[in-house]
Amino acid sequence: MHTFKSSEIRNFVLQFLNDFNMSIAKTYNPKEAEEKWYSYWMENGFFRSVPDEREPYTIVMPPPNVTGVLHMGHMLNNTIQDVLIRRARMQGKNACWVPGTDHASIATEAKVVAMLKEKGIDKKSLTRDEFLKHAWEWKEKYGGIILKQLEKLGASCDWERTKFTMDPDLSEAVIDTFIKLYKEGYIYRGVRMVNWDPQGKTALSDEEVIRKEVNQKLYYVRYKIKDSDKYIIIATTRPETIMADTAICINPNDERYTYLKGKTVIVPLVNREIPVIEDEYVEMEFGTGCLKVTPAHDLNDYELGIKHNLPVIDILNDDGTLNENAQILVGEDRFIARKKVAKLLEEAGQIEKIEDYKSQVGFSERTDAVIEPKLSMQWFCKMEELAKPALKYVEDGTIKFIPEKFFASYKHWMENVKDWCISRQLWWGHRIPAWYNDKNEWVVAKTEEEARKEFEAQGKSVSGIRQDEDVLDTWFSSGLWPMSVFDGVRNPDNEDFKYYYPTNDLVTAPEILFFWVARMIIMGHDYTKKPPFRNVYLTGIVRDKLGRKMSKSLGNSPDPIELMEQYGTDGVRVGMLLSSPAGNDLMFDVSYCEQGRNFANKIWNAFRLVKGWEVKEASATTTQKTAAVWFQNRFNQAVAEIDEHFANYRLSDALMATYKLIWDDFCSWYLELVKPAYQTPIESETLETVKNFFQKVLTLVHPFMPFITEELWHDELFGTRDAKDCIIVAPYPKAEGFDEQIIKEFSTVQQIISEVRNIRNSKGISPKVALPLAINNTDIDFAKYQESIIKLANISELTFVGEKVAGAISFIAGKTECFVKLASDNIDVEAERERINKELEYLKGFLTSVEKKLSNEKFVQNAKPEIVQNERNKKADAEAKIKILEESLANLG
RNA sequence: GGAGGCUUAGCUCAGCUGGUUCAGAGCACCUGCCUUACAAGCAGGGGGUCACUGGUUCGAAUCCAGUAGCCUCCACCA
Numbered sequence: 001m002h003t004f005k006s007s008e009i010r011n012f013v014l015q016f017l018n019d020f021n022m023s024i025a026k027t028y029n030p031k032e033a034e035e036k037w038y039s040y041w042m043e044n045g046f047f048r049s050v051p052d053e054r055e056p057y058t059i060v061m062p063p064p065n066v067t068g069v070l071h072m073g074h075m076l077n078n079t080i081q082d083v084l085i086r087r088a089r090m091q092g093k094n095a096c097w098v099p100g101t102d103h104a105s106i107a108t109e110a111k112v113v114a115m116l117k118e119k120g121i122d123k124k125s126l127t128r129d130e131f132l133k134h135a136w137e138w139k140e141k142y143g144g145i146i147l148k149q150l151e152k153l154g155a156s157c158d159w160e161r162t163k164f165t166m167d168p169d170l171s172e173a174v175i176d177t178f179i180k181l182y183k184e185g186y187i188y189r190g191v192r193m194v195n196w197d198p199q200g201k202t203a204l205s206d207e208e209v210i211r212k213e214v215n216q217k218l219y220y221v222r223y224k225i226k227d228s229d230k231y232i233i234i235a236t237t238r239p240e241t242i243m244a245d246t247a248i249c250i251n252p253n254d255e256r257y258t259y260l261k262g263k264t265v266i267v268p269l270v271n272r273e274i275p276v277i278e279d280e281y282v283e284m285e286f287g288t289g290c291l292k293v294t295p296a297h298d299l300n301d302y303e304l305g306i307k308h309n310l311p312v313i314d315i316l317n318d319d320g321t322l323n324e325n326a327q328i329l330v331g332e333d334r335f336i337a338r339k340k341v342a343k344l345l346e347e348a349g350q351i352e353k354i355e356d357y358k359s360q361v362g363f364s365e366r367t368d369a370v371i372e373p374k375l376s377m378q379w380f381c382k383m384e385e386l387a388k389p390a391l392k393y394v395e396d397g398t399i400k401f402i403p404e405k406f407f408a409s410y411k412h413w414m415e416n417v418k419d420w421c422i423s424r425q426l427w428w429g430h431r432i433p434a435w436y437n438d439k440n441e442w443v444v445a446k447t448e449e450e451a452r453k454e455f456e457a458q459g460k461s462v463s464g465i466r467q468d469e470d471v472l473d474t475w476f477s478s479g480l481w482p483m484s485v486f487d488g489v490r491n492p493d494n495e496d497f498k499y500y501y502p503t504n505d506l507v508t509a510p511e512i513l514f515f516w517v518a519r520m521i522i523m524g525h526d527y528t529k530k531p532p533f534r535n536v537y538l539t540g541i542v543r544d545k546l547g548r549k550m551s552k553s554l555g556n557s558p559d560p561i562e563l564m565e566q567y568g569t570d571g572v573r574v575g576m577l578l579s580s581p582a583g584n585d586l587m588f589d590v591s592y593c594e595q596g597r598n599f600a601n602k603i604w605n606a607f608r609l610v611k612g613w614e615v616k617e618a619s620a621t622t623t624q625k626t627a628a629v630w631f632q633n634r635f636n637q638a639v640a641e642i643d644e645h646f647a648n649y650r651l652s653d654a655l656m657a658t659y660k661l662i663w664d665d666f667c668s669w670y671l672e673l674v675k676p677a678y679q680t681p682i683e684s685e686t687l688e689t690v691k692n693f694f695q696k697v698l699t700l701v702h703p704f705m706p707f708i709t710e711e712l713w714h715d716e717l718f719g720t721r722d723a724k725d726c727i728i729v730a731p732y733p734k735a736e737g738f739d740e741q742i743i744k745e746f747s748t749v750q751q752i753i754s755e756v757r758n759i760r761n762s763k764g765i766s767p768k769v770a771l772p773l774a775i776n777n778t779d780i781d782f783a784k785y786q787e788s789i790i791k792l793a794n795i796s797e798l799t800f801v802g803e804k805v806a807g808a809i810s811f812i813a814g815k816t817e818c819f820v821k822l823a824s825d826n827i828d829v830e831a832e833r834e835r836i837n838k839e840l841e842y843l844k845g846f847l848t849s850v851e852k853k854l855s856n857e858k859f860v861q862n863a864k865p866e867i868v869q870n871e872r873n874k875k876a877d878a879e880a881k882i883k884i885l886e887e888s889l890a891n892l893g
Numbered sequence: 894g895g896a897g898g899c900u901u902a903g904c905u906c907a908g909c910u911g912g913u914u915c916a917g918a919g920c921a922c923c924u925g926c927c928u929u930a931c932a933a934g935c936a937g938g939g940g941g942u943c944a945c946u947g948g949u950u951c952g953a954a955u956c957c958a959g960u961a962g963c964c965u966c967c968a969c970c971a
Contacts, residue, residue, distance in 0.1 A: 027933070211968085218971085236971060249971095283970055291971055300969050359970085373969090408897050409966050416967085510965085545904090547964090578919075579905050585964085587905065595920065598933040605931035612930070653907075656919065671930085678929055754937080761925065761937045768928080853912090858951040867912050874913070 024611060028604035030568030033711035038151060041710075046089075046728050047156045049096035051499035057088035058096045058503040060482050060533075061157065062516070063165065065104035067111055067142045070149035072542040072550050072588060073509060075560040076580060079573045080539060081507045082155050083651060086703040088504075089156070090732035096500055097156060098485045099147060100163035103139075105429035105474040106200055106208075106366045112138050112428065128427050128469075135428050149561060154569055154706045156728070163485045165477045166430070173489035174430045174477045175446055177523065182444045184526075186382045187422070189434070189442070193302045194421050196374035197364040198320030198334075202425040203378050205473055206418060207515050209362040209371050218357035219342055220288065222350040223248060226264040226273060232257075233352045235287030237359060238297070239345060240337040243270050243326040244313040247293040249304060252278040254289050268350045269341070270327050277308045299373050312375065318425075320372060334372070379423035379432060379470070383522075387414045390521040393531045399521065402537045402649045406510055413514050422473045429471030438464030479519035482506075482532035489527065506533040509541070537649050540585040547587065563593055570705035571597030577655050577704065599659060600708050603701070606667050610690055611717050614681035623787040624686040627673040630746045631693060634665050636738035642700065643735045658700050666697055669750070673788055691718055699730050748814035749785045755811045756793035759820050770796035771820055774805045778816040804891045810836075817884055833892055840885050847878040 041047060049056075059081050064074060081097060089095035112135045113123050123131060147162065163170060181187045194203040219239045222231040234248065245267050250257040260276045267274055281304060282291045295305030296314040305312060315326035320334045328344075329337045345351045362371035391414040393399045394407055401407050423432060435451035436442045441460050445451035448465055455462045483489050488497035502524070508517060517536055524532030542550050542557075550557035563572045567590075574596030580586040620628065638661040645654035674690060676682045682690075695718055702709040706728065712718075713727035752773075760767060773795045775782065786798050804810070805819035809832060812818070853859050854871055 024930095026931070234971085238971085281970095286970055294971095298969075298971080300971080303969090360968085405898060406966095412896065412967065513966090541965095581906070584899095584906080589905085589920095591920070592905090594933075598931095601931065601933050605934085607930080609930035648909095650907090653918095656907095659919085667930085668935085675930090758937055764925080767926075767936070853952080856951050859912090860951090862951060863912065870913065 024608050026605075026608075028568070028600045028708060030570060030600065030707060031565075033707045034152070034154075034569050037707055037710045038154065041156065041726070041728055042159070044724060044726070046726065047097070047158050048160060049094055049158050051495050052094055054092065054094040056096060056500050056504075057085070057093040058098070058500045059085055059505050059507065060098045060485055060503055061100060062506075062508045062512075063100040063102040063163075063478065063481065064146045065107055066101040066139055066146075066164065067104070067108055068101075068146050070146055070153075070560050072557055072560060072576075073539075074146070074150075075153065075572070076539055076542055076576050076586065077507055077509065078150055078153055078155050079576050080537065080651060081505075082153070082706075083573075083577070083703045084505055084507070085156055086706060086728065087646065087732055089728065090699065090702065090730060092731065095156075096158055096161075098161045098163065099150065099155070099157035099159060100161075100481075100485060101143060101147065101165070102474060102478055103164065103166045103429060105424055105426055105471060106197075106202065106204075108135065108139070109426045109428040110200060110367055131427050152561060152564055152569065154573070156706070161485065165474070165481070165484075169487055169490065170477065170480070170484045171430055173480055173484040173487075174472065175433045176489055177480060177527075178430075178433055178472065178476075179444055179446060181381060181526070186386060187379060187444075188382065189377065189379050191375060191377050192380065192421070193299045193373050193375055194378050195362060195364075196318070196372045196376070197367055197369050198316075198318065198372055199367040199369035200364060200426070201318050203374075203376060203421050203423060204364060204371065205421050205475075207475075208365045210365050211360045211362050213358055214361040216357050216359055216361075217342075218287070218355040219345070220352035220354070221268065221292075221345060222352055223265040223268060223292075225260070226266055228263075231350075232260065232265060232290055233288045234290045234292045235355075236292055237357060238294075238338065239341045240322070240329075240334055241294045241297045241315065242267055242292065242341065243322075243328065244294045244296050244315045245272075245274055245292045246295055246305065246310045246313060247274050247308065248276045249279050249282050249291040249293050250276060251280055251282040251284050251289065253280070254282075254284045256289065268348065269344055277304075277310075279304060279307070296375060297373055302373070302375065314375060316372060316374070320369075335370075378421050379434075379472075381420040381422050381476075383417040383420055386522045386526060387417045387518075389525045390414060390518060393521060393525070399531045399533065400535045402535060406513060406538055410513060410518065413518065420473075422476050423468075423470040424473055425469070426471050429474065430477060432468040432470050432472060434468040435465055436468070437461045442468075475515050475519055478516050479523040482520055482524060483527060492528070501528070501532070502530050503533045505535045505537060507537045507539065510538045511541075513538070535649070540580055542586050542588050545587055545589050547585075550588070558588075558590065563590070567593040567597040568600055568707070570600050570708050574599055574655065574659075574704055577652050579652060581650065581652055599663070600705060602663055602667065603698075603705075603708060603712070606662075606671060606694070607712050607715070607717070609671060609675070610687075610694060611715070613676065613687060614679075615684050615687050616681035618683040618685065620683050620686040620689065621787070622784065623791065624674045624683065624689070626784045626788065627670055628686075628689050628693075630742055631665065631670040633738040633742045634746075635661065635693070635696065635733075636736045637743060638665070639700070639733045640735040640738070655704050658697075658704065662697050662701065666693065672792060694718075695730075696733055698727060699732055702727050702730070703732075744814075745780045745785075748780055748816060749788060751813035752789055752816065752818055753793040755813060755818065756789075756795070756820060759809055759811075759822075760794075763822065765822075767794060770794045771822065772797040772799070774799045774801045774808070774819040774821065776801055776804060776817040776819065779814065780816065804887060806891055810888045812881060812884060815880075829892055833889065836885055836889050836892075840882065840889070843878050843882050843885070847875065847882065850875045850878065 061081065062077065085095045085097045115138060116123060116134060178187065195206065195209045197204050216237045218235050218237055220233050220235050221239060221242065222233055224231050248265050250260055261278065263276045264273050265276060281300070282289065293301045293304050293310060295302045295310055295312045297316065313325050315322055316334060317323045322329050322332050322334065322337050324330055329340055332340065342351065363369065364371055391411060394401060394410060401410065433446055434442050434444050435448065437455055437460060439461055443451050443454040445454050451465060452462050480489055482503050483501065486497040486500055487494055488501055506517065520532045524530065544550055544556040548554060548556060567575065572593050575593035578592050578595060638657055641657045642654045645657060670693070674686050698709045698713055710727050714721060756771060756773060760771065771794065773793065789795060790798055805821055808819040808821040810817065810819050850871055854875065860868055
């Protein structure tokens with residue numbers, strides 16, 4: 001049974017009172033602020049960007065699938081983009097974040113097909129137009145969901161610029177590009193071995209094929225040698241393809257098989273005669289060293305077939321079932337056929353043995369069907385030439401990858417790039433602008449009208465003109481995204497395009513480096529001779545605590561919307577960012593969101609504190625002034641750090657630096673120092689300073705936590721603001737100089753306070769008991785700090801003495817020697833002696849190591865002078881401390 | 894098979910071109926506190942032979958080589 005602590009009960013009651021607005025809520029309630037401010041920002045056009053004289057800062061959002069639903073990956077990705085955009089906006093740049101969605105050809109078509117099937121409609125029974133009508137209906141119904149979800153996340157996109165890859169203008173850009181690349185000679189049509197997805201019934205690019213290791217059987221099949229009683233044995237994982245065999249291949253150097261040269265063998269089950277050919281491609285060590293050649297169903301075999309002029313027998317239908325060419329098992333699915341063929345062979349006594357075998361099998365990225373290599377007529381894009389400048393951009397630093405480690409695989413891919421199969425046998429997508437006449441001759445043209453002219457110009461028949469049935473690979477249109485969203489493909493001289501392009505940062509997942517990033521660079525360069533962006537920030541993969549990738553099928557992915565409900569959007573944003581350095585996978589755990597929520601609450605309560613103060617007309621006290629000088633310097637130091645983190649795209653470090661500045665420096669030290677005693681008003685001058693600092697730290701956090709900062713920004717505590725004076729456009733702090741000496745001095749003060757608290761803690765003395773503190777020696781201006789120390793360390797009497805204090809606990813902070821005298825029965829002389837001895841021991845060991853270094857001639861000779869000097873300083877410091885400690889020891893008696 | 898990366902506190906990770914903030918941060922943990930901003934908090938504290946083995950160097954978490962384990966990408970061994 002859960003027993004309630006009194007604090008829990010009190011909190012419950014307080015929260016209850018909060019709900020009735022009886023006081024400022026004790027905890028931050030995100031819900032209200034989130035709804036209020038997002039629509040406020042929208043209504044007032046803060047996200048809107050149009051070209052002006054300011055410096056542009058542009059990000060194009062990686063368009064999510066139009067029918068997609070927000071997942072953790074989107075959450076991370078878009079949070080990062082929003083942080084970058086918001087900060088740039090506050091820095092006075094013209095920040096433009098373009099949102100949009102991708103038509104995701106194969107994924108969406110698969111979804112629509114499945115939806116229709118549920119309604120009892122077979123895709124085959126529909127015409128192209130009928131099907132597309134259903135698809136558009138589906139898109140209209142579900143298309144907006146993910147963008148709405150991004151609003152909840154606070155994404156400050158320019159929604160008026162929202163684009164969809166199948167919008168009329170973007171579609172036209174795709175067609176124009178196809179024609180341009182065709183005219184430049186990069187696009188060609190031909191029969192090639194492609195990756196066939198029998199479920200989607202379409203060709204796929206190499207990138208869309210995922211290889212997975214699969215447990216298979218390796219069948220050792222006997223092939224009878226013609227005019228002989230002998231058999232040769234061939235190992236295969238695909239017995240169902242033997243009906244398509246057109247040769248047997250051996251390695252010419254394989255002495256075991258010299259007797260086979262020039263022989264003919266008989267394919268089992270179908271009894272077709274095929275020749276034995278020789279090629280060094282065959283590995284003698286693998287299997288039996290004998291390979292069956294099936295040109296229609298294996299890429300290597302296809303190439304062997306061309307080389308040796310073999311016939312091609314295609315025994316598979318588009319859906320992966322066997323066709324008439326197979327002669328047997330016609331109509332059976334390839335996997336069922338595999339088992340049946342194996343059984344038939346076994347019954348015929350033609351299986352030597354069956355072994356377990358692991359091998360890599362290709363699967364469709366979208367449908368997860370096993371890929372079938374298939375010969376077919378497809379459209380291709382030549383990549384070799386196009387890839388060269390795209391590689392150079394990254395090589396010479398025009399485009400930077402963050403982290404850099406991804407450059408290696410990018411380079412490898414670019415240098416070994418193969419032609420890109422761009423046609424897909426689908427309906428949902430951009431239809432290829434190629435036209436055929438009744439003689440199957442073809443031309444590439446934008447419209448039927450132009451096609452007609454083209455045919456005429458070539459003196460060819462114009463009867464029966466029809467358009468190519470295929471659509472283009474989705475990534476063909478995504479590749480244009482940074483240009484097409486600004487209409488830069490059709491109309492490169494338009495103002496938007498000239499102003500926003502090249503864009504600045506691209507934030508995306510490394511998984512689509514080749515699919516998308518590389519192709520954007522290629523196409524961007526082909527059109528503009530410019531890179532589409534300058535920096536590519538590659539996020540990690542969001543994984544669960546066990547390191548598994550978050551996925552629907554595993555059910556291990558929390559719903560981002562629910563998370564935001566539970567922890568507040570700001571809390572979740574902080575949670576996502578805290579542990580996600582660029583390129584590193586993020587082991588997601590809700591405790592990060594908890595931390596983010598707690599941080600929001602901390603800020604909220606700092607606000608409550610300041611808000612609750614009464615004011616009196618008065619100038620600041622010495623302590624308050626000293627605290628303000630310190631905090632100003634500390635603030636400037638933090639801003640410099642944060643700037644550097646951002647410059648290196650280390651967002652989690654930038655956030656952590658902000659977090660510590662607020663939590664530790666602002667709340668725990670600064671506010672505690674200036675805070676007036678209970679029910680005492682604060683000096684008006686100090687309150688102004690506090691409010692000023694408060695607003696400054698709020699602007700620093702705003703990119704990370706947009707809602708709570710905007711909410712507080714508008715509180716009357718900070719004065720009345722006119723409607724447009726929002727934190728979203730408030731100036732982001734600039735790095736200014738800071739005095740290290742001030743920060744260092746203050747850290748000595750902090751040490752003294754901590755030491756006194758520690759003494760109290762370790763002696764079991766209540767914090768309420770004030771203790772006397774004596775200072776023997778110090779190198780700092782104590783007058784400035786003594787009140788602070790008295791206040792925060794709860795000192796009853798602070799004295800300066802010119803000697804050691806007998807019977808007291810001593811410690812050294814910086815170069816200041818301090819004594820705390822406790823009531824006599826509290827002093828354990830033995831324990832003190834032991835403590836001092838321990839410290840002495842450490843210092844002496846430290847000293848000898850320093851001395852050893854300094855007496856090493858090679859060190860003094862080779863090391864940089866400042867390093868040597870440092871060692872000398874260390875030596876002097878250690879000696880001084882040792883002296884003090886030894887005296888303290890003697891003093892203990 | 895090729896390429897790249899990782900291994901630092903219980904967890905997630907920083908540690909730039911070798912030498913004072915070289916052993917860090919956040920969280921978690923332990924102790925004491927319902928102190929009138931915050932128990933989603935305050936104060937204090939304890940945790941690591943920097944994977945292993947060698948080498949280079951006056952000096953190595955940091956550079957080099959090897960070993961082990963893990964990860965990612967690429968690749969047609971039937």
